[in-house]
Amino acid sequence: MLKSKSFVKKTRKGSIIKVVREHYLRDDIWCGSQACSQCNQQELILEKSPSSGSDICKFPHYLLPDTNVVLHQVDILEDEIIKNCIFLQTVQQEVKHRSLPAYKRIQGLTANPDKKFYVFSNEYHKDTFTERLGGETANDYNDRVIRKAASWYTEHLANCGDSPPKVVLLTNDKANQEKAKAEGIITYTVYEYVKSLTEKPLLVDRLAQIEQNERKKDKMDVDIKSGKGKGILYPEHLGMAAIQRGIKEGQYRQGTFLASRENYREGFVSVPGEEKMFFIKGLSNLNRVVQNDAVAIEVLPKHKWTCPSSLIEVDDNVDPEAVNSLESEDDQKASPISASAQPTCRVVGIIKRNWRQYCGTIEPSIMKGGSRHLVRPAEKRIPKIRIETRQAESLLGHRIIVAMDSWPRTSRYPVSFLIFTGSFCEKFRRDWRQGTENQVLLLEHDVPHGPFSETVLSFLPKMPWTITDEDLKLRTDLRWVDVCSVDPPGCTDIDDALHCRPLDNGNYEVGVHIADVSHFIKPGNAWTTKLRAWTTVYLTDKRIDMVPDLLSSNLCSLRGGEERFAFSVIWELTKDAEILDTKFMKSIIRSRAALTYEEAQLRIDDKSQTDAVATSLRGLLALSKILKKGRLEKGALVLASPEIRFNIDSETHDPIDVQEKMIRETNSMVEEFMLLANTSVARKILGDFTKSSLLRRHPVPPPSQYEMEQGALARGFKLEIDNGLTLSKSLDEAVMEENPLFNTLLRMLTTRCMTQAVYFSSGTIPEEDFFHFGLASPIYTHFTSPIRRYADLMVHRMLAVAIGYEEVCPELLNQEKVQEICENLNYRHKMAQYAGRASVELHTHIFFRNKVTVEDGYILFVRKNALQVFIPKYGFEGTLFLKEKGKEGLFIYNEQEPSQTAGNVKFCLFDKVRVQISTEMSNLQHQRLKIGLVEPQ
């Protein structure tokens, strides 16, 4: 079994010591080919006679790329035409050593069974192991190792059957190629090989581009070295070591860059631990950062501090080769430094790029036939991206997905390449069919949306599903309790149900029953790792489920009249809604009725109904009112966000009408008990998982974030922003008779000033920071929607352990792992929200297509050249430009108030205007809603 040969390696760790390691050589490493008759292998990855699409090697063959090919041409390898490839361990390790992203990509390739990529552990194989010769460089050694493996394969496969597949070595190194030919190995450069692939002529295009870039990069390096700084637009980034030193010495700060939505030349850096964000202005100060990058910044001296220009600006440059110096572009807009200057900084280095794939459209180029084009991303906060392609003509008007590659100092825009998945690139027809638009939305927001994998589906329970005796033994039988559920109409994933019944001692027993998803989704199996999304994503006309349909709308959904597993929280409450006792149990329930909010309200109001469900609902409602009152008294905020619903045409899927969501008493009744359940569960799990509970907190927003305070003051209301309680009170008092929407608007603006609530692992921060500001609860978690949120599922598992129903599994105890999950959850959660909002926006656009309407609107923000107007009827907001670019407008901007004045017309915050809404079709990508002023003239 063991071929033992040990060898000696020298390594240096500070002082020079000799390290001796064993290296066992084996004879049980197989070639992985189905054509092979000699190897005693189980895993046959490489096909017996792979079909060849190449002109120069028409025989069946396997590809064997060398390190440089893998490093630089992963994109080629990722194309679907490339199959049956052998990765050597040597290559894999060197790639890992040199570029982790490339390594991850090849990991992904080898994991994909369709690609048929085989990893050959050549360094442990007795015949392919080679010892490094004295004086041989690492590169030469690796090349030799690769050649040796290639020739072994050639020889090995030659003995197999009649027309065995051959091995083709792909290398771009001339010297290596010659040596390989001398050893009798078939070898080609990538270029030669790809060119010969007749089915895919486009690949060459892609390849040429890479090579060009390489050459250019080399040239640029030479340029910089030789001092020819011509064409360099941006200052240099500092190296990692310099950044670290600077941060240690306090010279630089580390933070995350957030681009301004309104002005492409401005942005902010949020530095952890700082209340106020640092401001950045000007392209050369921004120095090539992109939204979400981790950056190192240097705070500028005080006299250079400035403030946001209040201009809404869009980058209108269309020349991809633009080289006009950034300063001239920056300077022309230089505004006098006002009193409200903010701490301003500049970017000195990038710590980590957080680039993802971006979706956008190609802009029509001013130079016909050029190969460089600009892509305008769909997301406003991403700068335009430069791309090189010769097919711009055919891409015009399509949506494409690009990945940023680099942003050299000489380029005005980041350089990217097309991502090709499947065909050359994923093109989306730019029409108004929601199918494609939804897909764009999901891709943009990084929401996995493919079908569930076979492995996941194989873990589903077999139908028909029944409750076994064993389940009955372990669970509390609550089928006799009159439980019912209250949800929005058309809801199929019912994850909560309630009951309330009077006890003999005059108190009430109230129960919240949550679908027991964790019963079906056990930790450790494919579920945990292969869940598509970590949350269910709701688009206006589509739902991307977190769990397969069978669970979400059948087995886990607490449908009326069916027996279902539940995780129950049962309290004993006094008449004044004081909690006397809390119990948690896994149970079996049978919901008496699945009601909508409206139906529930009707049952409560209809005095003639005296059945168990109706009385139970009345009891719940009464208790919930007391609970809500108590909560508000503690300082919980009632915030507002516009919520609208589209009535969708069933045929064309176009929205026909818009409706505001109705809020009934029953909504807040259900909400109240869900909050209570969440809080109770949070306390319980924290007791058992002191260090690793998954909780949710909402940080107290810093007072400086309340922007609308001034506007409210102008209307005669003072907002007390010291703490939640006073804020909540002053919000309640801010009611204007003549403007009934004023309060809602104010609450909307307050919501925007809030920081996001986040999931966290309890061991990572001190206990006083667990506070949930919005709910005024010292501790909170998510427990009540396990069908659509993964966080709830984790909490279910923790609670199951806490009540002794389940054995603890290791990952729940690991504080770091829980925190890691939390961060992922936060990210996914945010993305799901954005996707949902984008979907609403999309539908608003479709709704207004070919339509011109005049509506009432309210001013939310006043900017230097525009007003932000909110239209309550449709729940959206748009920008009302007051002056054309470059022209003097009629309006005079007053920064102090802020207000815009022209003659006797004055616009302030919260003012009512009448506006005309229409769609602007001039730009394909951003079919902006155009808003024009109607009244006052």
Add this chain to the structure above:
Amino acid sequence: MAGLELLSDQGFRLDGRRPHELRKIQCKMGVFKQADGSAYIEQGNTKALATVYGPHEVTGSRSKIEHDKVLINCQYSMATFSTGERRSRSKGDRKSQEMQLHLKKTFEAAILTQLYPRSQIDIYVQILQADGGNYSACVNAATLAIIDAGIPMKDFVCASTAGFVSDTPIVDISYLEESQGGPELVVALLPKSDQIVEFQVNSRLHLDNFENVLDMAVKGCKDIHAVLSRAVKENVSELASHMNKT
């Protein structure tokens, strides 16, 4: 060192072993003539030498005499040249004292101590080269030396280690694998009766995984037993052939 991948996706460890494979073992009994029993063992790059004296009268203080069983005296040391950096080690430092204690307990459980009351057995072990699993090498070497000395034992004592890397138990971990900070199980076993005579766990290991890792360590001990018992048989037959000649 965080990036070191102890177990590749193809299921190989850094030195080319699979998770369940031991390092190569070579051993020799009766390396010194003066001692009553002696043995030398190599487990990969870990090399240990053991010598056994006794049973003989108790040396030194008479208060140490035990009236119902033999006194077992263990001495453990590491050669100055045993690690990458040469370092002279003082005798009886904390680490070796602990090791001595462990060895003593191990062999008290295995040797039929009641046969030699009021006497003493000395076991001296020295690590000549250290590359992980020092304790198990010492136990295995000492077992062979005790057999060489002809002292009756209940069974062989075989020791092995097991670690836990990316959800897979790995047996007989080397220094490189040890130093990554994962959990480590050390087991000394009487293979025929499956009795564990010595057991240590370093670093945290979740109970769910414990069983698997322990099974792996026990299997390692049994594999070692197979190697050791073959060596003993060979040694005996060699001795027998010598005796026939004379």
